[in-house]
Amino acid sequence: MEMIKVRDVKKEFGELGVLKGISFSLHEGEVLSIIGPSGSGKSTLLRCLTQLERIDGGSIEVCDDVMATTDDEGNVRYSDPKTLQTIRLKLGLVFQSFNLFPHMSVLRNIVEAQTHVLKRSKEEATEVARTLLAKMGLGEKEKVYPCHLSGGQQQRVSIARALALNPTVLCFDEPTSALDPELTQEILKVIKELAREKMTMIVVTHEMNFARDISDRVIFMDDGLIVEEGSPQELFVNPKNERTKRFLQRYEQ
Amino acid sequence: MSNLLSLMLQGTYTSLKIFFLTLIFSLPLGLLVAKGRMSKNRFISTTVNVYIMIMRGTPLILQLIFVYFAPYYLFGASYDRFTAVIVGFVINYAAYFAEIYRGGIQSIEVGQYEAAHVLGFSKLHTFTHIVFPQVIKRILPSLGNEVITLIKDTALAQTIGVAELFRVAQNAAARQFSTTPIFIAGVFYFVMNAIVSRSFDHIEKKLDYYH
Numbered sequence A: 001m002e003m004i005k006v007r008d009v010k011k012e013f014g015e016l017g018v019l020k021g022i023s024f025s026l027h028e029g030e031v032l033s034i035i036g037p038s039g040s041g042k043s044t045l046l047r048c049l050t051q052l053e054r055i056d057g058g059s060i061e062v063c064d065d066v067m068a069t070t071d072d073e074g075n076v077r078y079s080d081p082k083t084l085q086t087i088r089l090k091l092g093l094v095f096q097s098f099n100l101f102p103h104m105s106v107l108r109n110i111v112e113a114q115t116h117v118l119k120r121s122k123e124e125a126t127e128v129a130r131t132l133l134a135k136m137g138l139g140e141k142e143k144v145y146p147c148h149l150s151g152g153q154q155q156r157v158s159i160a161r162a163l164a165l166n167p168t169v170l171c172f173d174e175p176t177s178a179l180d181p182e183l184t185q186e187i188l189k190v191i192k193e194l195a196r197e198k199m200t201m202i203v204v205t206h207e208m209n210f211a212r213d214i215s216d217r218v219i220f221m222d223d224g225l226i227v228e229e230g231s232p233q234e235l236f237v238n239p240k241n242e243r244t245k246r247f248l249q250r251y252e253q
Numbered sequence B: 001m002s003n004l005l006s007l008m009l010q011g012t013y014t015s016l017k018i019f020f021l022t023l024i025f026s027l028p029l030g031l032l033v034a035k036g037r038m039s040k041n042r043f044i045s046t047t048v049n050v051y052i053m054i055m056r057g058t059p060l061i062l063q064l065i066f067v068y069f070a071p072y073y074l075f076g077a078s079y080d081r082f083t084a085v086i087v088g089f090v091i092n093y094a095a096y097f098a099e100i101y102r103g104g105i106q107s108i109e110v111g112q113y114e115a116a117h118v119l120g121f122s123k124l125h126t127f128t129h130i131v132f133p134q135v136i137k138r139i140l141p142s143l144g145n146e147v148i149t150l151i152k153d154t155a156l157a158q159t160i161g162v163a164e165l166f167r168v169a170q171n172a173a174a175r176q177f178s179t180t181p182i183f184i185a186g187v188f189y190f191v192m193n194a195i196v197s198r199s200f201d202h203i204e205k206k207l208d209y210y211h
Helices: A042-049 A081-090 A106-116 A122-135 A151-163 A181-196 A208-214 A232-237 A242-252 B002-037 B042-057 B060-075 B081-106 B110-118 B123-160 B165-176 B180-209
Strands: A002-013 A016-027 A031-035 A057-062 A065-070 A076-078 A091-094 A169-173 A200-204 A217-222 A225-230
Touching (some): A002 A042, A031 A208, A042 A057, A091 B110, A106 A122, A181 A200, A217 A242, A225 A242, B002 B042, B081 B123, B110 B123, B165 B180
Parallel strands (some): A031 A217, A091 A169, A169 A200
Antiparallel strands (some): A002 A016, A002 A057, A065 A076
C-alpha cells in the first residue's frame, strides 16, 4: 500500500527554486533514505511533507488523504484544516536539533501531545511514554529535564515523542548531524531497530553506510531534482548517473 | 509622631494600590500590545508602534496630566483622579512591558514552534504551554527592573492630586519644617523594593530547574 504519494512537487523561496518537480511514493513498511549534497532540497522536501513549508506546485497524498493539489492553472490548493491535522499526525518528524521543550521534563515532553492533541487520559499517555522511554533505554530519565541529557539522549527522547502519537510514517531530518560520532551510533542503532520492526520511514541523512545498511530504497537528490533512485545495491554499488558517482566518490575518500 | 506614621502608612497604602492595580492591568495588556506590535497586519502594527513610541518618548508625568485633563478640555467631562492615575500608569507600563514581551517572544527558537506544529498543537496551546513559559523565564530580569521602577514612579501620582506616600511625606515635612518625613518615605520605598527584588530572585530560582 502506498503511504505517501508525491507528484511533481515544486517549492521556491523567492526566485530560488529549491524543489523543481519531485515525484516519488513510499510503501508501507519501507525505509527510504534521501541523500544528496547540502542545498539539494532534501530537508525542504521533508518539511513540505510535514507541512512546515507550503508547496508551490504539484500534489501530496498521505494514506489516501489529499494534502495539497495543483489545478491546471497552477494554483495550489491545500485541504481543509481537519484533513491537514489528520495528515500531520500521521507523519512524525525527528529534527536535526531535537527541539525538545526545555521547560518540560522528559516524561512531559512525550505526554503533552498525547493528552492535548490525541486526548488520551493522563494515565494512558504516561504509560505509553514510559514504554517508549524504556525502549529507548531511558527508563531512568523520565523526571530529568532535556538540558541535563546528552545530545544522543535528547534525540532518543525526541524519537519517543514522535512515536508516542503512533505516526504511520516517521521522518528523520538529518537526525545525527548535530551529534558526535559516538552519539551518532546510538541514534543509528535506534533507527535500525525501528526498521527491523517494519516502521515506515523516510530518512534524510549524510551517513552513507547507514543509508546503505537500513534502506529498502535510496533517493539521490541534487539541485532540487531526484537524480537517481534505486535499491541501496543499485545506487551505492552501481550508480548510473555521473552526478551520483561524483557525490559518492567524495564520501569514500 | 504616631500620627505622622499613620498618615504615611495611609500614603503607602495608596502607593501600593497604584502599584498593584497597574501591574494587574498592564501585564496582560502589555502582552496584547506586544502581539499587536508583531501583527502581520501593517495597520495594526504601525498603530501600536506609534502608541509605544509616544508612551516611551514622553515623560510619564506629562502623560498623567494629559490623561486627567484632556477629557475635560475636549469634552468637558471630568472623572476621578485616582482612576486617571491608574489609566495613565497602565497605558504607560503596558508599552514598556510590551517591548519586553516582544523581545522574549522573538528570542524563542523557531524549532520550538516547528516541533509544536508537527505534534499537532493548536496555535493557542503552542503559545500558552510551549512559548510563554519559556518567555517568562527569559524576561524575568528585565521585568524585575521595570517593576522596581514602578514602585518609585508611583510618587508621580501626586501631579494630579492623588496623595500617595511621597505627597504625604512632603506635606508633613512642610508642616513640621523638617525633612525627616521625606527620609522616612525613602526608607519605605526602599523596603518595598527590597521585597520586590527578593520576590523576583525567588521566582528566578524557582525557574532555575532548566536552562
